[in-house]
Amino acid sequence: MGREAHPPAGAARTLPGMTDTHSAPHTAPALNTRPTLLAVFAHPDDEAFSVGGTLTHYARLGVNVVLACATRGEAGKITVPGMTVTDLGAQREQELIEACRALEIPAPVFLDYHDSGRYERTRHDDPLAMMNVNPLDVEVKLRALIERVQPQVMVTFDPHGGYGHVDHLQIHRAVSAAFFSAGSLPYGGPKRLYFTAMSVESAAGIARMGQDLDPLVYGVSEETFAVRMDVSAYAENKKAALAAHGTQMGEQSLMGRMTPEERAAMQERLGHENFSIGGTRTPIHQYPLRGLFDGLEGLEHLDQ
């Protein structure tokens, strides 16, 4: 599933209100026999740090990796002089498509919500901003996506939304709800839901970089990890994916302000991606698990 698998960056609409940049027009889905992983996040770049190496790992094993992004991150901090909010959304869409290439996964599906923003950029009056959308509407949209791509495994934010962004929290809740209600779908629904999990140490590192968060609240103890993925083999993919998010890497950004020591510590953390378990429809044979598909009937070979 390398670069040649990518269609040009066009937008083929397959469901109302959802932009699918990588697949053919919607037809009634046949029962899925291909291993499929659906990762759902809120903004372009949410995927790169926490789950990028895992996505590359499973894509190389032949898993159909679908990344859904709820917004285009257009209300993020503008670190490029002269850029408008509209420009930023279009630019970040292209950056995410490029990041997916770097991760060797198909181009993303956009759920077409608006970025809620933070601080002085918060969009209290935008009805399409994630923070103002009815969570059940998000769940319905996600169920349609689940029905179409038929994932066995889903991944999203943990209950604290990583560092607590309101859009992350909204996506966590909607994806969790969709996982639970999707069990009645004709294909049987996803079997496992995982949350990206951050150790207390990693959370402390982010706090030191200026994020206002309590590491003991936002981080978890290592016993909480259901899966610890060694993704050091995909470090170059992750670095390229992070670099693709150029608008987020300016001198004023969190990344841009890092000291050399912080960068070194970040490189160390890039080698592992950790997940807690959000739900299962199959027995858990061992804990921690060897991988996201461990114990799923017919898919055990993926985590040997």
Ligand SMILES: [Zn+2]
């Ligand atoms: Zn985000």
